[in-house]
Amino acid sequence: MPKQSKQTIPMQEAFKTGELAVYPAHGVAMITGVESRQMAGESKHFYMLRILDTDAVIMVPIDSAANVGLRKIVKKSMLPKIYEVLQDKNDATLDSQTWNRRYRDYTEKIKSGSVIEIARVLRDLYILKFDKELSFGERRMLDTAKNLLVKEISIAKNSKVEKVEKELYRIMQG
Numbered sequence: 268m269p270k271q272s273k274q275t276i277p278m279q280e281a282f283k284t285g286e287l288a289v290y291p292a293h294g295v296a297m298i299t300g301v302e303s304r305q306m307a308g309e310s311k312h313f314y315m316l317r318i319l320d321t322d323a324v325i326m327v328p329i330d331s332a333a334n335v336g337l338r339k340i341v342k343k344s345m346l347p348k349i350y351e352v353l354q355d356k357n358d359a360t361l362d363s364q365t366w367n368r369r370y371r372d373y374t375e376k377i378k379s380g381s382v383i384e385i386a387r388v389l390r391d392l393y394i395l396k397f398d399k400e401l402s403f404g405e406r407r408m409l410d411t412a413k414n415l416l417v418k419e420i421s422i423a424k425n426s427k428v429e430k431v432e433k434e435l436y437r438i439m440q441g
Contacts (some may be wrong), residue, residue: 281332282314282339287422290327291336291380294415295319295422301329320418336380341423345382349420352386353438359391366402369395373408382419388412393439 282288282298290296296316303310313326327337376384389412392405421431
């Protein structure tokens with residue numbers, strides 16, 4: 268029986284060139300194209316991403332894009348759920364963990380890429396900063412969560428970043 272050659276066919280692309288997507292912990296990115304690279308003698312296909320806030324270029328293997336958390340921009344219909352998380356002070360996890368344990372937990376939530384988890388981090392740190400002074404790492408984490416959430420929501424709503432930022436703070440203070 269003749270040996271069959273294994274032909275790799277790129278899977279159906281979930282993202283198109285020019286489309287915006289969210290890359291966990293980095294934020295909103297523009298899909299600038301798809302490139303093929305030889306790796307270990309095999310042709311691999313990669314999304315080429317340009318992170319909007321930093322202009323960093325990231326290559327994400329198409330076949331593991333979902334595993335690394337690359338996802339579409341949140342739909343506008345999801346915004347009420349995000350706002351609900353930001354308002355729900357009863358759900359805040361403000362236990363007596365040490366700051367470095369909280370920081371690790373928040374880092375994991377942000378790395379998950381889940382817009383809901385990022386909203387929880389923002390809410391929890393926003394509440395916590397009124398109870399005690401945040402560590403340097405927590406202040407940076409607060410800024411990161413805010414920037415990630417504000418940028419994505421502003422794109423979902425087709426609204427200015429400044430307007431969304433004010434809206435989120437109004438929601439969290441309410």
